[in-house]
Structure formats: C-alpha cells, structure tokens
Amino acid sequence: NAGVTQTPKFQVLKTGQSMTLQCAQDMNHEYMSWYRQDPGMGLRLIHYSVGAGITDQGEVPNGYNVSRSTTEDFPLRLLSAAPSQTSVYFCATRTGATNTEAFFGQGTRLTVV
C-alpha cells in the first residue's frame, strides 16, 4: 500500500518549458488536491478535485492545469514555467466522508531557472 506517490521528487526546468507533476494514490479516495509551499510559508491550494471528471480552482491556480480522468491519478501541468513557480509541490488525498484526515505525498521540489 503506497498511499500517495508523487513523481518526480526533484525537477529543474528552464523558463518557458512545460512539464507534468504526477500524483497517484491507491486508497480509492475521492478528493485530491495540489498545494505549493514556498520557504517559510504554509501550503497554498492550487487546484482540487472531488472525483473523476471534476476539478476546481484553489487559491493560486494561474499557470497550472489539472485533469482527473481516473480516481487514482491527478496530474498537475505547468504550461510555461516561470521562476515564480519555483516551489515545493504537495499532492493530498482524502475520502469524501465528513471530517476525515488528508494524506500527503512526499512532495516535488521544482526549480525554474
């Protein structure tokens, strides 16, 4: 039981490049979300999904796209990377039941140069 798996763990991009951060879960959780965390800051919500085929924007969605074609996967796409997107990205999942805890992946550290 792997839980929440994020790949890659580290990535360096050049400005303007695009890439996809992967998030996969094996807990059959309906809810999945992406956060970014900048130094000394809390986590800010980028996008989230409440089930396959359903996505919505969080607090800081600009520059990112998501899709949810399956329950297991929730990829985050950077369309044209900018230095301001240098951050640590975390994927989280939880069930749709009331007051259940969220489970986080180990993070992807992204540097845009």
Added chain:
Amino acid sequence: LAKTTQPISMDSYEGQEVNITCSHNNIATNDYITWYQQFPSQGPRFIIQGYKTKVTNEVASLFIPADRKSSTLSLPRVSLSDTAVYYCLVGAGGSYIPTFGRGTSLIVHP
C-alpha cells in the same frame, strides 16, 4: 472557511510539555478542528482532530473550550524529534478541502 490564528514560532526544551493555541473566532457549528504536523522536506501528516472538550491519542491532546473559539494542542514531554511546523485547520463536511495557514514552527532544544 473559518480563519485561524496561531503563533508563528515557539521554543521548548526536551521533556517539557508544549501547548500551542489556535484562535478561530468564526468557527461554524459543523466545523471540526484538525491539527497537522510537518517535518522539513515532508508533507504534512494528521495529528489529531476534535469537535469539543478534550481528545487524546498516542501523540497529543486537543483541548477545546465550550465556546469553541480556540483550541490548544498539547504535546507531552517533547523530544528533539518533535521539532516541526504545526498547523491548525478548521472545517467540516464531505466537501472540505484543507486550507493551511503559516502554522507554528516549534523548535525543541536539548
């Protein structure tokens, strides 16, 4: 979503009890209070959750007064490995997406 306020940082020493208080003045009737812990270079992990009075598990205790406008996370006899950032979250319901503030950075000294 109810806004939370907690200290930015705290210092303690090994073996002491640490209490971190979170204010959430506009908590809604159906909101629960949840605390997460985050170590450097790791994702947050759930510590404890409660609605009212006191909740205790193997890691911590959570004290919630009757008006529920604040809550206190209590860590008994902390060790160096308890050095982490602690987040207080308020929300409820099946559609709840956790929203994090800056949390409280706890540093435990030898």
